[in-house]
Amino acid sequence: MYKYLLLFAFVSVNAQIKPDISARVDTTDVNVNKVYHLYSDYISSRPDSVYANPYWNETELKRFTDNGFQPDMGVIMGTFNFEENSLYYFKPKILQIDKVEEGRYQIKTIFMNDSIDKDYAFYNPMAIHRLYAVEGINGAYKLENTMSYDTRNWKVYHYKFIKYVVHPDCVFNKKKAKKALAFCENTIKQFKIEVSGPITYYITPNSDALGRLFNYDYWLSYGTGRALKKFMELYTAFGNEDYDHEFVHLLFPDGKRPFIINEGIATWLGGPGYDETFEEALLKFSGDIKSNAALTVMDILENRYRNQYDNSPLYVTGAVICKLAYEKYGLDGLNKVLNCGETITDLQNVLAGLYGTSYENIDRIVMDYIRNYKP
The missing domain is CATH 3.40.30.160 (Collagenase ColT, N-terminal domain)
Structure with missing residues (x-):
């Protein structure tokens, strides 16, 4: 899904991003008004960036920034990146600022574009996002993720x-x-x-x-x-x-490895998802491409061949690369693949050195294994 966002013509802006509010947000209430301004300042504070953001709970902030993350779990795990240009395109509108308990408010925000092109209307809204604002001993509010409180x-x-x-x-x-x-x-x-x-x-x-x-x-x-x-x-x-x-x-x-290998090792040992084993996915993929003699690993890597709703061909192909490396060259061979480097060229060079042949031959070995697979 994320790849479609590249089609949107984001406009570069450096202005203050002021969220709209719904009629439900009562900014005449002193605490609601504080929380509104806290969130408005946060949205304009480069929320996608890793730094000591002054609007966030200090304990959570340290845990995340020490590990190379900005503090919002929604950015790390979710559908929306909170970059400035994205916030300009999918403008935030605060739907609710509600008191949960004394000193704790929830902020619920929708991100949407009222003038989005009809061809992309099904991407609207992008997200409905929720955070907590919690009052400190000095009376100032700071933002928190929802996970700790909700669990x-x-x-x-x-x-x-x-x-x-x-x-x-x-x-x-x-x-x-x-x-x-x-x-x-x-x-x-x-x-x-x-x-x-x-x-x-x-x-x-x-x-x-x-x-x-x-x-x-x-x-x-x-x-x-x-x-x-x-x-x-x-x-x-x-x-x-x-x-x-x-x-x-x-x-x-x-380790430094490309996406196909990172998902490949997990797919070989644990299946492509929860409800399908590697062998089941491999058998299905084999049946799909058995008569497609021209298909290459690069076709799969460059999305010239893929499933409409999942990455199973890529995952399974990576799994076969890992499996064959381990079966032919043991743990040492597998570790070389798992630490091959971040690019596809790095992977190709390591595989060529491991097998002692050209990458083109290895590509054929992998695809022939998939086409001819029998349980």
Whole structure:
């Protein structure tokens, strides 16, 4: 979904961005007025940038900026980047500033374009975003993400190094939790991984509930699962305890590798998503391209071949690259692929050196394996 945003003709601006307000926002109320001005100042303060933003809760701010993030989970995880030009195009309108409890208000904002071209009208609105404003001991308000407050009463379960935080609408499945722990322990042992810390796993029942963890009451490019490696956090919208694909993202150490390999290792070991194994996805992709002898890895990488609603061909192709490297050259070969460098050229050069042949030959090996796959 994100690629379509590049089609919009954003206009560069350096002016103060003043959000509109709905009739529900009573700025004659002293505290509502404070929160309104706090949010207005925040929106104009480069909210997409990593720095000591003066409008944000200091504790949250430090945790995020120390790890290279700006503090809003909606920007990290969501559909909208909060760049100045984006805010000019999808103008913010504050729908609500409501008191939640003493000293805490929620701010709900819609981002939309009233004059958007009809060809792009289905991208409107882009998001409905929600934050908290919390009063400090000096009477000043600062912004916070919704996650800590909204999950404060969720049930917590511990399985060795995995801490599950479970939405009230989900029933925790102990068998699946044990299965997930076994998957992690086996993966760690097989690939000699040194895990960087304990995992916190948030379970939600659907993408709307997941979005609310990320400050969204509505998000256009919604998600169903995510791993945040810097914080060793995993999020699911399937109500499941065993999201193996996302576990792999957390277990394997960071390395310089292109997207196809980052998703490839997670797909090979954990499937392309929650409800499909690698073998199932590979069999389907094999059937789709069996008679397409001209298809290459580069065609998939450059989106000349893709599914309409998912990246399964790319994920599966990356998985086959990882699988073959491991089967032919062991853990050392796999690690070379996982640390090949960030560009496709880096990957091609590492594969050519590993196999001792031209990249064109390797491309054929990978695509022939997919076409001829039999379970």
